[in-house]
Every structure is written in C-alpha cells, then in structure tokens.
Amino acid sequence: MNTNSSVHTVTAVSGGHDIKTTLGQLSRRPEAGSLLGLIAVFVFFALLGGKVFLSSAGYASWLNVAAEIGIVALPIGLLMIAGEMDLSIGAVIPAASLTVAIVSGHYGFPEAVGILAGLGVGLIVGFINGYAVNRSGVPSLIVTIGSMFSVMGLTLGLTVLIAGSTGVSLVPSPTTKAFLGQFIGGMFQVTILWWALFVAGFFYLLHVLPVGNWIFALGGDKVSARNAGIPTERLTISLYMLSGFCAAFVGVSQVMVYQSAQVLAGQSFIFNSIMCVVIGGVLLTGGAGSVVGIVFGTLTFAIVNQGIYFTGIDPNLGSVIIGALLLLAVMMNDKFRVMAMSYVAKKK
Amino acid sequence: MNGISIGRVMRRPEFGAALSFAAVIAFYVAFGGVSLGTLFGAASWVNFAANLGIVALPVGLLMIAGELDISIGAMIPAGSMTIAILSGYYELPIVVGILGALGFGVLVGLVNGFLAVRTTVPSLIITLGTLVAVQGLVLAGSVILTGAASVPLEAPAWAKLVFGQLINGKFQVIILWWFALTAVFGFVLHATRYGNWIFAMGGDEVSARNAGIPTDRLRITLFVLSSTAATFVGMCGAILFNSAQVSGGMNYIFNTIVSIVVGGVLLTGGFGSVAGIFLGALTFAVVNQGIYFTDIDRNWSNLIIGVMLMAAVLMNNSFRRMALSFAPKKRK
Numbered sequence: 001m002n003t004n005s006s007v008h009t010v011t012a013v014s015g016g017h018d019i020k021t022t023l024g025q026l027s028r029r030p031e032a033g034s035l036l037g038l039i040a041v042f043v044f045f046a047l048l049g050g051k052v053f054l055s056s057a058g059y060a061s062w063l064n065v066a067a068e069i070g071i072v073a074l075p076i077g078l079l080m081i082a083g084e085m086d087l088s089i090g091a092v093i094p095a096a097s098l099t100v101a102i103v104s105g106h107y108g109f110p111e112a113v114g115i116l117a118g119l120g121v122g123l124i125v126g127f128i129n130g131y132a133v134n135r136s137g138v139p140s141l142i143v144t145i146g147s148m149f150s151v152m153g154l155t156l157g158l159t160v161l162i163a164g165s166t167g168v169s170l171v172p173s174p175t176t177k178a179f180l181g182q183f184i185g186g187m188f189q190v191t192i193l194w195w196a197l198f199v200a201g202f203f204y205l206l207h208v209l210p211v212g213n214w215i216f217a218l219g220g221d222k223v224s225a226r227n228a229g230i231p232t233e234r235l236t237i238s239l240y241m242l243s244g245f246c247a248a249f250v251g252v253s254q255v256m257v258y259q260s261a262q263v264l265a266g267q268s269f270i271f272n273s274i275m276c277v278v279i280g281g282v283l284l285t286g287g288a289g290s291v292v293g294i295v296f297g298t299l300t301f302a303i304v305n306q307g308i309y310f311t312g313i314d315p316n317l318g319s320v321i322i323g324a325l326l327l328l329a330v331m332m333n334d335k336f337r338v339m340a341m342s343y344v345a346k347k348k
Numbered sequence: 349m350n351g352i353s354i355g356r357v358m359r360r361p362e363f364g365a366a367l368s369f370a371a372v373i374a375f376y377v378a379f380g381g382v383s384l385g386t387l388f389g390a391a392s393w394v395n396f397a398a399n400l401g402i403v404a405l406p407v408g409l410l411m412i413a414g415e416l417d418i419s420i421g422a423m424i425p426a427g428s429m430t431i432a433i434l435s436g437y438y439e440l441p442i443v444v445g446i447l448g449a450l451g452f453g454v455l456v457g458l459v460n461g462f463l464a465v466r467t468t469v470p471s472l473i474i475t476l477g478t479l480v481a482v483q484g485l486v487l488a489g490s491v492i493l494t495g496a497a498s499v500p501l502e503a504p505a506w507a508k509l510v511f512g513q514l515i516n517g518k519f520q521v522i523i524l525w526w527f528a529l530t531a532v533f534g535f536v537l538h539a540t541r542y543g544n545w546i547f548a549m550g551g552d553e554v555s556a557r558n559a560g561i562p563t564d565r566l567r568i569t570l571f572v573l574s575s576t577a578a579t580f581v582g583m584c585g586a587i588l589f590n591s592a593q594v595s596g597g598m599n600y601i602f603n604t605i606v607s608i609v610v611g612g613v614l615l616t617g618g619f620g621s622v623a624g625i626f627l628g629a630l631t632f633a634v635v636n637q638g639i640y641f642t643d644i645d646r647n648w649s650n651l652i653i654g655v656m657l658m659a660a661v662l663m664n665n666s667f668r669r670m671a672l673s674f675a676p677k678k679r680k
Contacts, residue, residue, distance in 0.1 A: 132658070136661065136662055136665065137665065138615075138661045138662070138665065139615045139616060141472075141605075141615065142605075142609055142615055142657070142661055143658070143661075145602055145605060145606060145657065146654045146655075146657040146658040146661070147654060147658075148602075148654070149602075149606070149650045149651070149653045149654030149657065150650070150651050150653075150654025150655060150658075151654070152650045152651075152654075153647065153648055153649065153650030153651025153652065153653070153654060154651050156647035156648075156650060157645060157647045157648045157651060160645065160647050161645075267598075271476060271479075271480070274473075274476065275476065275480070278473055278476075284469075284470045284472065284473050285470060314488040314491060314492060316484050316487035316488035316491065317484055317485075317488045318484065319480045319481065319483050319484030319487075320480075320481045320484035320485055320488070321484075322480050322481075322484075323477045323478060323479070323480035323481025323482075323483075323484065324477070324481060326473070326476065326477040326480065327463065327474065327477040327478075327481075330467070330469045330473055330474070330477070331467055331469070334467055334468060334469060
C-alpha cells in the first residue's frame with residue numbers, strides 16, 4: 001500500500017479526481033508492470049515458502065542480495081535511460097575490493113586511504129568509459145566490454161604481482177565494519193541502509209533535478225538534446241563515473257562484509273543488474289524508466305533468486321522463473337508503453 | 349595502380365583482423381620470447397579457436413544483420429548435457445542424442461527468432477531471458493533426471509571419429525568442421541543472394557523489407573543457426589571428453605562478441621565478412637591460449653584482449669569511414 005501511494009504522488013501532478021483516470025494513469029507509468037510482477041512473485045513465494053520466507057531471516061536473505069545488486073542497478077538504469085550500457089561493472093567490483101584489500105590489508109595504510117583508493121578506481125574507469133564512448137562513436141556495449149577485459153586483466157595481473165595470490169584478506173577496524181560491513185540484528189547487512197540512501201539520491205537526481213530531464217532527453221534523442229543546449233558529453237561521462245563509483249562502492253562494502261577480496265567476484269552482477277533494470281520497466285533503447293521501477297525490479301529479482309530456497313522447488317529452476325519474468329516484463333512494458341504513447345484523454 | 353590495390357585491401361572488413369593477428373604474434377615473439385615453430389605446432393589455441401569460431405560464425409552473421417545472440421552461453425552446455433543425458437544416461441542410440449542436441453538448439457533458436465520478430469524488444473534482452481531460462485532448465489533438468497551435475501557418455505567409434513577425434517593425438521576434429529563451416533558461411537554470405545539479404549537487413553531493415561526481402565524468416569533462420577551451432581559445439585565437446593558438464597559456456601558470450609568485433613564486424617549491422625570473423629576467432633585464441641607459450645604471466649591476457657578490442661574497434665572505424673567515403677579517382 002505504501003509503495004502504491006508513493007507512486008501516486010508522482011503521478012498526481014497532473015491529478016485526475018476520477019478513479020478510473022487515476023488507475024489508467026497508474027497502469028501507464030513505467031513501474032506499473034514491475035509492481036504487478038513484484039506482488040505476484042512475493043505472493044507466490046509467501047504461499048510456497050510459508051513462515052520461513054516471511055520471517056525476518058527470510059526478509060534478510062533477499063534484502064541482502066537486493067541491496068548489493070540494487071546499488072549497481074540504479075546507475076545502470078540511469079545509463080540505460082540515457083541510451084547507454086555499462087558491462088565493465090563486473091570488473092570494477094572486484095577491482096575496487098582488491099584495491100582496498102591491497103592498500104589497507106597488504107600495505108597497511110589507514111582504511112580511509114584504502115576506501116578512497118577503491119572508490120577512485122571506480123571513478124577513473126567510469127571516466128575512461130565515458131570519454132571513450134564520446135570520442136569513438138563505438139556502441140557502449142563494445143567499449144565497456146573492452147574496459148571490462150582490461151580492468152579484469154589489470155586486476156588479475158597486479159594482484160598476483162603485488163600479493164602473490166588471487167585473494168587478499170583484510171580485517172576491518174570496528175568503525176569501518178560498523179559503517180560498511182555490519183550485520184544489523186545479526187542478519188541484515190548494513191548495505192541495505194546504504195541502498196535506501198542511494199535510492200533516495202537517485203530519485204532526487206532523476207525525477208526532481210533538471211539533470212533528470214536531461215537524462216531522459218539524452219536517451220530519447222541525443223542530437224535534439226545537444227541542440228537544446230544539454231551538455232550531452234559531460235552528462236555521459238558523469239553517468240559512467242556514477243556507475244563506476246557505485247560498482248566500486250559495492251566492491252568496497254563486500255570487502256568489509258566478507259573480510260577478503262577475490263579476483264573473480266562480480267561477473268554475475270553484469271547480467272543480473274541488467275535484468276533488474278529491465279524487469280523494472282526501463283527501456284533498453286533509452287528514454288523511458290523510473291527509479292521506483294528499478295527498485296521494484298531489483299526486489300523482484302532478489303525475491304525469486306533467494307525465495308526459491310525456501311520452497312521445495314529445485315533452486316536452479318529459479319533462473320527459469322527469472323528468464324520467463326524478464327521476457328514477460330519486457331513484453332508487458334512494450335504494451336504499456338504503446339498504451340502510454342497513444343493515450344488521448346477523453347474530452348469532457 | 350599499385351596504390352589503388354593496397355587501398356582496396358585496406359578497406360576490406362577483415363584487414364583489421366589480419367593486422368591484429370600479426371600484431372599479437374609479433375608482440376608475443378618480441379616480448380614473450382615465443383618461438384614461431386612451437387606456437388604454430390601447438391594444438392591448444394587452434395582447438396580453442398575452432399570451438400569459438402564455430403559459434404562466432406552464425407553470431408557474426410546475426411550481428412551483420414543487426415542482431416545479437418547471447419543465449420549461446422547457455423546453449424553450449426545445453427547441447428552437451430542433452431546428448432549425454434539421452435545417449436549416456438538413458439543409453440539411447442547416439443543418433444538420438446545427436447538429433448536431440450541439435451533439435452534443442454533449433455527449438456531455442458525458434459523461440460529467440462519468434463520473440464525478436466514479434467516484439468520490438470532488443471535481441472540482447474530477449475536472448476538474455478532465454479540465456480537465464482535455458483541455464484536453469486539445463487541445471488535443474490540434469491539434477492532431476494540424473495541426480496548429478498556431470499554425466500558420462502560413451503560414444504561409439506564412428507561418432508568419435510566424426511565429432512570427437514584427436515588428429516595426431518592433439519588436434520580436435522572440430523577444427524575441420526570449423527574450416528568446412530567457414531567455407532559454407534563464406535559462400536552463403538558472399539556468393540549467394542541470402543548474403544546480400546543479410547547485409548541489406550543490417551543496413552536498413554525497413555528498406556530491406558520494402559525491397560521484398562523476407563526479413564522475418566531470415567531473422568528466425570539466423571537465430572536458429574546460432575543456437576544450433578552452439579549446441580553442436582557442446583555436443584562435440586561431450587563426445588570428445590566422454591562426459592558433459594553443466595558449467596562452462598558463459599565465457600563464450602563475451603569471447604564470441606570480442607572475436608567478431610575484432611574480426612571487423614560492425615555491431616550495429618550492415619558491415620563485416622566471414623574471413624574477418626574467422627581471423628577474429630583465431631586472433632582471440634592466440635591471445636588467450638598463446639600466452640601460455642610466452643614468458644608473460646597469463647593473467648595479463650585479459651588486458652591484452654581489452655586493449656586489442658579497443659584498438660581494433662577504433663581501427664575498423666577509420667577503415668570503414670575510408671571505405672564509405674572512398675570515391676575512385678577519375679581518369680583524365
């Protein structure tokens with residue numbers, strides 16, 4: 001109910017008193033389909049998983065997963081709304097965690113330095129991505145595959161060179177652990193709170209600030225956006241730096257939670273984040289989407305991914321559900337978008 | 349006269365790929381201390397190239413037509429599991445297993461193709477959906493049916509000879525399949541009207557359809573080809589190694605895209621060549637496997653691939669601009 005009303009406040013700007021119009025408006029919002037999917041999935045697993053799924057341990061299991069993917073999915077969603085992609089996050093996450101672990105764990109620098117270095121890695125990779133996308137005119141899919149391989153190779157090579165192994169451990173101090181790696185109540189990762197913070201920030205950015213309109217304009221029609229005076233190149237670079245930063249943040253918090261960094265973590269984030277964003281109703285070709293939708297999409301993904309363990313179903317079938325859900329979401333969004341585009345308000 | 353023919357060679361899509369191939373070998377010889385005799389006598393990277401190349405061919409054609417197929421990452425293990433479950437676990441004749449594996453490829457390809465034709469959803473997202481779904485199906489299917497994630501398979505001698513033989517004890521027979529398929533794909537793309545259709549579709553789909561090209565049928569055919577090729581590779585692997593594993597295959601997604609792009613195919617469609625795709629797979633394999641023959645730590649190979657991809661893309665971009673803006677000089 002709570003989520004419903006928050007959606008409504010967004011739409012209420014154009015405000016119709018008629019309930020029918022309001023419902024119609026709701027169903028044309030980008031997140032309408034993802035909300036339905038979320039409710040359906042939640043009810044499905046609540047019925048099958050029973051008490052355990054609805055206990056706080058159940059909530060913790062999928063919220064922890066949702067928080068980590070969610071922080072990455074937000075900037076990926078923004079990039080997708082702007083008509084771009086970023087696959088390099090799969091390499092940035094381990095790169096950032098290894099940077100923290102090497103700087104603070106291996107060399108013994110203060111943790112603040114390590115964390116800043118880790119986040120810096122994300123910003124640098126993001127800047128390079130944005131710059132290369134602007135300059136080369138090559139599709140961002142290819143550019144970020146290139147940077148993904150490069151960052152992966154650099155991370156592997158340098159880690160083995162410096163630390164002599166592909167895993168580096170780090171024991172965080174109590175304060176850092178409390179901020180980034182704590183388990184609240186013994187099961188809820190503190191990352192969930194960070195995710196909530198990121199969601200609020202991104203919501204403000206996309207739906208309140210003028211920059212948000214710029215992002216939609218960029219994804220809708222790049223040339224017109226530039227002609228309208230939007231600094232498209234700076235915007236693209238900023239968005240890539242944002243996604244690099246968020247990926248690095250997840251990497252840093254992973255070190256604090258698991259107390260060690262592995263070279264080959266993070267690959268799964270690439271496709272998982274794209275799926276969350278698409279289930280959340282963002283159009284891959286740009287120009288449509290919402291932060292609320294991305295959050296719904298992430299929650300849906302996490303519930304399916306984790307909820308399956310609370311049922312008697314073979315866990316591997318969870319990915320079949322996700323695949324089907326993805327295709328369904330995409331087709332439904334297709335329908336809703338056509339409805340939204342062709343909608344004409346009835347004359348009174 | 350000579351200058352013009354050099355220009356013509358440089359404007360071919362595969363020129364960049366040939367250059368990258370030579371550059372990587374030169375780099376390994378200069379900095380890795382590798383001897384050419386050892387490298388070219390070694391089977392590991394040719395085997396790798398053949399497995400990659402067979403998948404890269406149809407995916408490259410899809411890319412020329414302006415589409416993408418990443419579900420191949422799940423189709424390779426799906427192919428090997430299908431034949432192993434049918435012919436290994438249930439002990440059906442090997443022909444049934446082979447047909448089952450290829451049939452499963454055709455089926456998923458049809459699903460991909462129909463969804464791509466019927467919806468306006470980008471094929472990246474469609475095949476991402478089938479990728480995840482097939483992955484789950486294969487994992488769950490093998491666990492439910494056989495109770496294990498790895499299934500043994502004893503193939504009869506003739507099947508081993510055709511699909512899973514080691515020539516000279518080290519070269520997989522799939523290399524010959526790769527050569528043959530490259531020839532077939534090269535003929536189809538560059539010598540038949542279907543090839544022109546594919547280029548036309550990738551260049552401008554609406555105009556292609558208006559010109560009478562059956563774009564829907566063509567697109568479905570291409571998706572069927574790519575997922576069937578992937579199950580073929582998985583099937584050959586199962587016959588060769590006498591067992592099928594559920595994992596593996598995900599690496600193929602990025603590896604094929606990289607080798608196709610290095611091979612000079614334009615991701616947005618309408619430009620590319622089979623020779624380029626062939627050379628791209630070869631180049632990727634040299635970087636990825638050839639590094640074991642050098643003094644360079646193998647962990648750096650990903651960095652080389654990343655840098656090579658960027659270099660190839662930028663190079664291809666400028667060659668393409670040359671090709672598109674080229675006008676032959678008028679004779680006086």
